[in-house]
Amino acid sequence: MxxxxxxxxxxxxxxxxxxxxxxxxxxxxxxxxxxxxxxxxxxxxxxxxxxxxxxxxxxxxxxxxILEHHVAETEQVEAGEHAEGHSTTKASSSHEVHAINPDDxxxxxxxxxxxxxxxxxxxxxxxxxxxxxxxxxxxxxxxxxxxxxxxxxxxxxx
Amino acid sequence: MIWQFDIIILIFLVITAVISLRVKDLLAASMVFGTYSFLICLLWAGMGAVDVAFTEATVGAGISAVILIATVYNTRRDSSD
CATH class of the missing domain: 1.10.287.3510 (Helix Hairpins)
Structure with a gap:
């Protein structure tokens, strides 16, 4: 409040x-x-x-x-989640990182x-x-x- | 932006604007106006308008102050109000 x-x-x-x-x-x-x-x-x-x-x-x-594309960050996220074996959450999170949100x-x-x-x-x-x-x-x-x-x-x- | 920073700069902006209009020495008024321009440049950098901020830093705080001082040098330094 x-x-x-x-x-x-x-x-x-x-x-x-x-x-x-x-x-x-x-x-x-x-x-x-x-x-x-x-x-x-x-x-x-x-x-x-x-x-x-x-x-x-x-x-x-x-x-x-100024737009940022976070390519290196996406690869790190994918690599980390491959090691843990969560393949379903990997796809959705990498898409979210790539999307450009105008509110940002x-x-x-x-x-x-x-x-x-x-x-x-x-x-x-x-x-x-x-x-x-x-x-x-x-x-x-x-x-x-x-x-x-x-x-x-x-x-x-x- | 950080709101404390915002409020402090806005208060100093009003203070420098009033001082630059109240001093009777025109050279001092020009220098305080340069300070005003630099403060508003900081404010724009904080609000995310970086292109406006560096244009103001070069053109407002730089060129404006220099041409004001050049005019004071070529004319008179004292003012009636």
């Missing part, structure tokens, strides 16, 4: 933390004044979404999605989708940081309110 309760909490703890991280990132993107801080918030928001998807692909008692492997589809999202996120961050450097070169600051004040002053002069 206690194991079931704690397991329920643990399964949902990942999603809770994903929501908390997403809100931290959204808060930073909206309220931070510095452009670099905004970009760090954007990266945290993106990681939270990836955490949500990868957590959805986790299975209970499953391992990494976690779902690789969310992993592959999120791999693309990570690469796209880093490309976005790189372009955004390059644009921030150009903004710093033109305006001499990275603070949003100072940049807006300078743009407004330039408009009034022109």
């Amino acid at each position: 206690s194991e079931i309760t704690s397991q329920y909490l643990i399964d949902h703890f990942n999603f809770w933390v994903a929501v908390v991280l997403m809100m931290i990132g959204l808060y930073a993107m909206i309220t931070k004044n510095n452009l670099i801080k905004k970009l760090i918030g954007m990266s945290i928001f993106q990681t939270a979404i990836i955490l949500f998807y990868v957590s959805a692909g986790v299975k209970e008692g499953a391992t990494i999605p 492997y976690s779902n690789p589809l969310p992993h592959v989708l999120m791999l693309t999202a990570i690469v796209v996120g880093v490309a976005t961050l790189g372009v955004a940081l390059a644009v921030s450097q150009v903004i710093y070169k033109n305006y001499g600051t990275l603070e949003e309110d100072e940049i807006l004040a300078k743009i407004k002053a330039a408009e009034n002069d022109g």
Whole structure:
């Protein structure tokens, strides 16, 4: 009973933390004044979404999605049971060892989708940081309110 | 995955996210963000997403931290918030 309760909490703890991280990132993107801080918030928001998807692909008692064929193990089982003389159990157990059970492997589809999202996120961050450097070169600051004040002053002069 | 490990890493994730957004020094914020990326890489390795984990280790904790530090080097280190 206690194991079931704690397991329920643990399964949902990942999603809770994903929501908390997403809100931290959204808060930073909206309220931070510095452009670099905004970009760090954007990266945290993106990681939270990836955490949500990868957590959805986790299975209970499953391992990494790489197939293993256990050929050597099957031969050992057959050899051992020949020596003991149980020929009927030998056939069924060797078939079970060879079968690929999808429940033994976690779902690789969310992993592959999120791999693309990570690469796209880093490309976005790189372009955004390059644009921030150009903004710093033109305006001499990275603070949003100072940049807006300078743009407004330039408009009034022109 | 081992649930104690999972919970400890998730708590540290929230702590590092808050620290990287609250420090006023942008170089320190970049380094703490690198720590955040490494922690989430450990979390994915534990959840069985090994391909996502090593992409995050190279691209998130490596390239992201380096380009953030390069930007801080080319601009200013202090921040108003």
